[in-house]
Amino acid sequence: MVKRDIKTLIFVDCEACGKSPSTGKLTEFSAVAYPSRAIFHGVLSGKGLLEEKEVFEKFERWILQVTNGLRPIFVSDNPAFDWQWINDGFWRTIGRNPFGWSARRIGDFYAGLVGDFANSSSWKKLRITPHDHNPVNDAMGNLEAFERLLNGER
Template sequence: MAYIMVDIEADGPIPGDFSMVSLGAVLVKPELDQTFFAQFKPISEQFIPEALAVSGYSRAETLAFADPAQEMQRFKEWVNRVCPDRPIFISDNNGFDWMFVCWYFHHFLGENPFGHSSQNLGSLYKGLAKDTYVNFKHLRKTKHTHHPVDDAKGNAEALLEMKGIGLNIKF
């Protein structure tokens, strides 16, 4: 069992009608040295310019990105390589990130190596702190840049810090 911190950028609010632009992931363990990055060609003509702008890419740039099916296959192979038994999907905003990743896996590959569950880093911290109004983001070391590998790494650092302050978790 291993935690894989995931972050995505998208050009709109929902998969199918809009597209995942990029995905970053990191295997959560102290070294944070096993990462994954992918960029996806749009699957829809629709996009929201303000949403796309967050990723730092133009529509013209995204049109030259890789085929989503190939990139999801590559992500699945990476997940299986770094965690051959049971990978656990965790992210800062799993309602958003999970929605895209799960949809893309099922749409393009017919399966999701993470199964049917995901975990939310923010909710985990709220439980640890016993306060529904606290935020974990001060625990990040890597700057939040909206590059999904940077953001996944910063969130993984926060999870490692949570272990240091008493979270019972194994990496």
């Protein structure tokens, strides 16, 4: 198997109060770059749009730095949840999303590797950093599991 250069993967995890940006608030999120493991941690204390804008501007600068200006690829345990918060935050605060319009789900990658479309959660056993709803730990654990998948573990 030929591996493409995948140095623009950004593993993201979000924590929020509420089920969606229309009914809740993003409280914090983290991103971990692959393979460098550089970490970004955004905390939103609820001080309003100026605080959010500052956090998302810093996040965009960090993304551009860790990807050397190449298009970043959003990767998450559950982009149906995480993506909506990040996409909303970028568009509302700075009017663009450096990730574009798509995201990748680790569970789908795993299901493809094992040839079982319904098996999209067993990869979680490969996390090293415990999943504890601290977005820094959760994003790092997801990256670790993904890296182990790339190295042939199932």
